[in-house]
Amino acid sequence: MYRVRWSRVARRLGLLVLLLGLAPLVGLSSAAPLPPELSAAQPAVDLPHQLFLPFVAQPAPRELTASDPALTASWQPYSGEGVAVRLPAGWHSIPAGQGGIFGVYTARFAAPLCASAPVAGCQRDPAQPSTDLLISVERNASQATPPGDESVAAVLAQGYAALPVTLGGHAARLFLPPSGAQSNALIVAEIDAVTYHVWFAPDLWASEARQHELALLLGTLAFNPQQAPAPFNANAPAAVPSWPLTDVGGLVDIDLSAVVSYAVDYGTKFDNSNGCYIYGDSNANNPLCYMAPGITLPVDGSEFVDCALKAGGLAQARCTEDASVYSKTFVRMRELYAMVVSLPHTEFTERDQLRPGDLVFFANGPIEYVPPPGVAYASVCWGGVVVPYGSNDVRLAVHSSGTDDANQITFDPLSGKCDPPGTPTYIFIRLSTDETPPSIQFTDPPPGLIAPFQDPTVRWFGSDEPDGSGLKSYTLRRRIDGGPLTTVYVDTQRSSFTFTYDKSWRTQTFELTAKDNFDNASAPVTLTLRNDIDPPTATFTTPAGLVTPHQPVTVAWLAQDESDGSGLKSYTLRRRIDGGPLSDLYVDVDPSVTSYTFNLDQSWRTQTFELTAKDNFDNVSDTVSITLRNDIDPPTAWFTNLPPALIAYGQPLTLTWDGVDNPGGSGIQGFTLNRLLDDGTLSNLQTNDLNKQYSFTPDQACQVQTYTLTAIDNFDLVSAPATLTVTVSLLGDVDVNKTIDAADSALVEQAWGLRSGQPGFDPRYDINADAVIDAADWMFVYRHQGDSCP
Numbered sequence: 026m027y028r029v030r031w032s033r034v035a036r037r038l039g040l041l042v043l044l045l046g047l048a049p050l051v052g053l054s055s056a057a058p059l060p061p062e063l064s065a066a067q068p069a070v071d072l073p074h075q076l077f078l079p080f081v082a083q084p085a086p087r088e089l090t091a092s093d094p095a096l097t098a099s100w101q102p103y104s105g106e107g108v109a110v111r112l113p114a115g116w117h118s119i120p121a122g123q124g125g126i127f128g129v130y131t132a133r134f135a136a137p138l139c140a141s142a143p144v145a146g147c148q149r150d151p152a153q154p155s156t157d158l159l160i161s162v163e164r165n166a167s168q169a170t171p172p173g174d175e176s177v178a179a180v181l182a183q184g185y186a187a188l189p190v191t192l193g194g195h196a197a198r199l200f201l202p203p204s205g206a207q208s209n210a211l212i213v214a215e216i217d218a219v220t221y222h223v224w225f226a227p228d229l230w231a232s233e234a235r236q237h238e239l240a241l242l243l244g245t246l247a248f249n250p251q252q253a254p255a256p257f258n259a260n261a262p263a264a265v266p267s268w269p270l271t272d273v274g275g276l277v278d279i280d281l282s283a284v285v286s287y288a289v290d291y292g293t294k295f296d297n298s299n300g301c302y303i304y305g306d307s308n309a310n311n312p313l314c315y316m317a318p319g320i321t322l323p324v325d326g327s328e329f330v331d332c333a334l335k336a337g338g339l340a341q342a343r344c345t346e347d348a349s350v351y352s353k354t355f356v357r358m359r360e361l362y363a364m365v366v367s368l369p370h371t372e373f374t375e376r377d378q379l380r381p382g383d384l385v386f387f388a389n390g391p392i393e394y395v396p397p398p399g400v401a402y403a404s405v406c407w408g409g410v411v412v413p414y415g416s417n418d419v420r421l422a423v424h425s426s427g428t429d430d431a432n433q434i435t436f437d438p439l440s441g442k443c444d445p446p447g448t449p450t451y452i453f454i455r456l457s458t459d460e461t462p463p464s465i466q467f468t469d470p471p472p473g474l475i476a477p478f479q480d481p482t483v484r485w486f487g488s489d490e491p492d493g494s495g496l497k498s499y500t501l502r503r504r505i506d507g508g509p510l511t512t513v514y515v516d517t518q519r520s521s522f523t524f525t526y527d528k529s530w531r532t533q534t535f536e537l538t539a540k541d542n543f544d545n546a547s548a549p550v551t552l553t554l555r556n557d558i559d560p561p562t563a564t565f566t567t568p569a570g571l572v573t574p575h576q577p578v579t580v581a582w583l584a585q586d587e588s589d590g591s592g593l594k595s596y597t598l599r600r601r602i603d604g605g606p607l608s609d610l611y612v613d614v615d616p617s618v619t620s621y622t623f624n625l626d627q628s629w630r631t632q633t634f635e636l637t638a639k640d641n642f643d644n645v646s647d648t649v650s651i652t653l654r655n656d657i658d659p660p661t662a663w664f665t666n667l668p669p670a671l672i673a674y675g676q677p678l679t680l681t682w683d684g685v686d687n688p689g690g691s692g693i694q695g696f697t698l699n700r701l702l703d704d705g706t707l708s709n710l711q712t713n714d715l716n717k718q719y720s721f722t723p724d725q726a727c728q729v730q731t732y733t734l735t736a737i738d739n740f741d742l743v744s745a746p747a748t749l750t751v752t753v754s755l756l757g758d759v760d761v762n763k764t765i766d767a768a769d770s771a772l773v774e775q776a777w778g779l780r781s782g783q784p785g786f787d788p789r790y791d792i793n794a795d796a797v798i799d800a801a802d803w804m805f806v807y808r809h810q811g812d813s814c815p
Contacts, residue, residue, distance in 0.1 A: 100245065106130040107162040107219060107253030111245035115142025119157070130162040130254050145238040146229060154207075158242065159224040162253045166218060173213045173220040180211055192223070193246045201230065212243075217250035371493070373453050384454040462545040463489040463496050465537055467552040474555045474591055475526070477642045481554060482523040487539040487547070497542045504534040516540070528558045528642075557591040560644040563636050569651040572625060574691060574740045578653065581620040584638035584646065591641035601633040613639065627657045655740075658687035662696060662736035662744045665717075671763065672723055673789045674756045679720040684736035684744060691739035703729035713737055723753035727763075727814035755814055757806045759789050764813035765806060773803045 100111040103118065107130065112118075115137035136156040139147035148156040165171040177198070181187065185200040190212065197214035210230040212223040223246070229239040465487040475481045487496050498516040505511075513522055513535075522535075534553045540546050563584040572578045586592050593616040599607045610621055621634075632653045638646040662684035672678055686692050695713035702708075702725070710719055710732075723730075729752050736744040754761045759769040772790060779786040781796035788794075792802040 103132070103134070105132045105160070105162070107249050107251075108132070108160055108221065109247040109249070110134070110158075110160065110242075113142075113144035113146060113242070115144050115147065131159065132161075133157060133159045145241050146235070148228070150228075153228060154226065156226045156228050158226070158229075159209075159222075160246075161222040163220050163222075164218060164253050164255070165215070165220055171215065171220055172222075173215050176211065176213055176220075176222060183208075185211070192243060193248055195248065197221075202227075207231070214248070216248055219248075219250035219253045221248060371455050371491070371495070373455070374451065376451075376453075379453060380455070386452045386454065460543070460545065461490050461493060461541075462547040463487050463493070463539045463541045465499070465539045465547050465550055467535070467537065467550060470554065472553055474557060474589070477557070477591065478526060480523050480526050482521055483535055483552065483554075484521045485537055486520065489541050493541055495542050497540045497544070500538045500540075502536045504536070505530050506532055510536060526556075528556070530556055531558055532556070555589065557587075557640060557642040557644060559587050559590060560646045561586040561590065561593060561638045561640050563596070563638040563646045563649050565634070565636060565649060565651045567651065567653075569653065571654045571656065571689070571691060574656070575625070577622050577624050578632075579620050579622045580634050580651070580653070582636050582649075583619060584616070586640050593638060594641045594643070595639045597637045597639070599635045601635070602629050603631055607635065610634075625655065627655070629655055630657055631655070654689060656687075656689075656691040656738060656742065657740075658690060659742035660684050660686040660690065660693055660736040660738045660744045662734050663747045664732075664734060664749050667749070668751055669761075670750070671752045671754055671761055673761045674723050674726050674754050674758065675792075675794065676789050677720060677722045678751075679718055680732060680749065681718045682734050682747070683717055686736075686738045694737045694739045694741070697735050697737065699733045701731040701733070723751075725753055726755045728753045752814070755809070755812055757792055757809050757812070758814075759787075759806070761789075765809045765811065767810065769806045770803060770810070773798060773806055777803070 100113050103110050103112050112134060116134055119133040119135055134157055136146045136148045138151055139149045163172050180200045184203040188199045190197050190199045192212055192214055195214050195216050197212050200211045202208040207227045209224045209226060214221045229235055467485045469484040489495050498518055500515050501513040501522055502510045503513050532553055532555050534551055536549045536551050538547050538549045561584050566581045566583055584593055595613040596611060598611040598621055600610050601607050633650055635648050635650045637648050665681045665683050668678055684693050695715050697713055698711040698719055700708045700710055732749040734747040755765055757765045757769055759772045776790045776798045779798050790798045792805040
């Protein structure tokens with residue numbers, strides 16, 4: 026908890042706020058949840074002067090610039106690391122950490138009293154806090170959260186309102202305190218991965234009369250992100266220096282017995298021959314005076330830590346022997362904190378775990394206390410180091426600021442020696458060696474198929490052991506479709522990677538490693554994601570060809586996706602009737618629909634169906650088709666023998682016929698044969714039968730008989746009728762000429778005596794049908810001579 030609060034907010038926003046030295050801004054370093062992104066101007070929250078004119082939110086952000094040659098002609102340029110501004114005459118800069126210490130550049134400018142320099146933005150009321158402007162520049166590189174995001178979260182938590190503005194031609198956000206709050210306003214701009222903070226005093230923004238002066242001042246700002254300081258801690262060593270190991274613990278194996286030169290009780294003296302400038306407390310119990318190896322100047326709590334770190338070889342430590350610049354030679358506790366948390370360390374809050382060498386920082390209250398004008402310094406501590414005290418005890422050497430004891434070392438602020446505002450909360454930091462690599466895992470998405478139509482985001486999580494040095498960075502590599510590993514991130518603190526969804530790959534394997542702050546590298550873990558770029562296969566289960574007669578027609582189908590595919594999503598079915606255009610039957614229908622049924626009728630000959638299947642990644646199968654045929658053409662039937670138009674009475678006769686269905690038809694189901702006599706008698710001789718002949722013996726003299734033949738196919742289509750008409754002669758008209766005459770008698774005589782089965786026997790001559798041609802037959806012909814058919 027405290028690590029997040031201090032390593033980010035206190036290092037960036039809190040540092041800037043305190044450099045301003047304005048009491049109303051104390052507390053902005055408190056941790057606060059990050060608010061939603063500001064995508065549009067927010068309504069004012071009870072602001073004075075109804076959102077004074079330079080910052081009124083128009084449909085487009087307002088440009089914070091102005092020009093006034095009469096006022097700006099004598100302005101003097103000032104440039105820093107990544108920023109430049111023109112200052113009115115009389116304005117002066119105040120040292121505020123210039124030089125890009127720990128990757129943050131700050132510059133503070135104060136206005137003169139208007140009585141001495143009536144220039145733009147001058148301070149009109151000397152009793153009011155200083156009219157000033159503060160600018161900071163910090164790169165976003167290698168930071169888990171950009172500094173602008175954290176400052177936005179902090180000021181919004183204080184009730185600030187936000188407006189979009191344009192500053193120096195760049196989009197920015199203006200944050201104004203609530204109505205009546207005499208606090209600084211803030212502009213945050215992020216330009217080319219560099220965050221700019223611009224703070225300005227309340228008398229500049231809260232007074233409508235001074236808007237023009239503020240606009241003039243802001244209008245001179247120019248930004249050059251390329252010249253911004255290097256990222257925070259960019260030059261820090263990769264690991265803590267190798268100091269001699271001891272059993273004391275604490276400052277990464279520093280031998281405290283070598284660092285602490287001596288501990289002397291000097292009583293209530295002001296100084297001593299060793300130059301240890303100290304006071305005793307009210308009980309005449311003097312604190313210890315600590316010396317770092319090779320350093321003869323006395324050191325307080327923060328200086329002791331700084332010099333100890335320098336003795337160990339830490340490049341950022343500033344401890345020096347140069348007494349002429351004594352006040353500028355030591356890193357302050359707030360700077361030490363920023364330096365220490367960049368090294369491998371662990372944090373804890375339980376006092377009973379303290380050991381010599383542990384560092385202590387205050388997590389609430391000011392990092393560096395600056396009282397309001399006219400208020401004396403109070404005794405305020407902001408950090409220290411745990412040291413051995415006697416044989417069985419440890420105490421806390423702290424840096425205390427007071428009216429007379431700026432370099433005093435006191436002990437044990439946890440019992441009340443220091444009094445920061447509120448209830449103190451302490452962060453204990455132990456620098457430690459770490460030989461165990463961190464553990465890592467991918468958290469999202471699960472291995473396997475990605476979600477379709479979304480840009481996949483790979484997320485991961487890592488943790489170091491509880492006493493480890495903490496995670497430093499991740500390295501992410503990627504292999505696409507079995508190709509070479511390529512690097513995505515190297516030594517980044519990011520914990521996610523989003524890439525564009527497309528159909529150009531089947532598999533992506535991600536390989537992740539992590540380093541802790543001692544550069545112990547984890548074993549790689551992998552995550553393989555699959556993309557579905559292969560279409561399913563579709564097929565009709567209904568066979569092509571002739572449909573089943575007399576039943577509704579059902580077209581059925583199935584499809585299958587590959588075994589590791591995304592599964593079927595839908596079908597599309599189209600139809601073409603008799604070679605016409607395609608029409609849609611189903612478009613992207615649910616995959617549970619696997620058939621289409623329609624009623625059979627005689628309106629079509631062919632229907633061609635086309636089917637495609639789609640999987641859940643919208644891969645579409647090849648088109649498959651079937652053609653169904655319908656039988657709408659009747660068959661054809663005909664007689665195959667043609668007897669004479671006049672046939673003999675009593676003479677056996679056989680009719681034969683045949684038929685055929687249309688090419689591709691359903692085939693002949695049967696034949697129907699009817700007979701119509703000339704007296705109107707209709708007889709059905711055969712109905713829907715495949716028999717192809719009919720035999721009979723004419724037994725009705727002088728009758729006209731008409732035979733009608735039709736064929737029926739399997740779709741019950743009936744052919745056009747084929748007809749055959751015959752006339753039956755008289756009984757005894759042997760030569761079948763419609764008259765019984767002498768010629769008939771002669772023919773009977775010629776066959777006299779022949780019996781059935783003998784050669785030459787003709788049943789026409791056997792008039793009485795007794796199987797023998799004899800006198801009885803001749804007598805019948807003789808008696809009926811002259812008879813004839815009409």
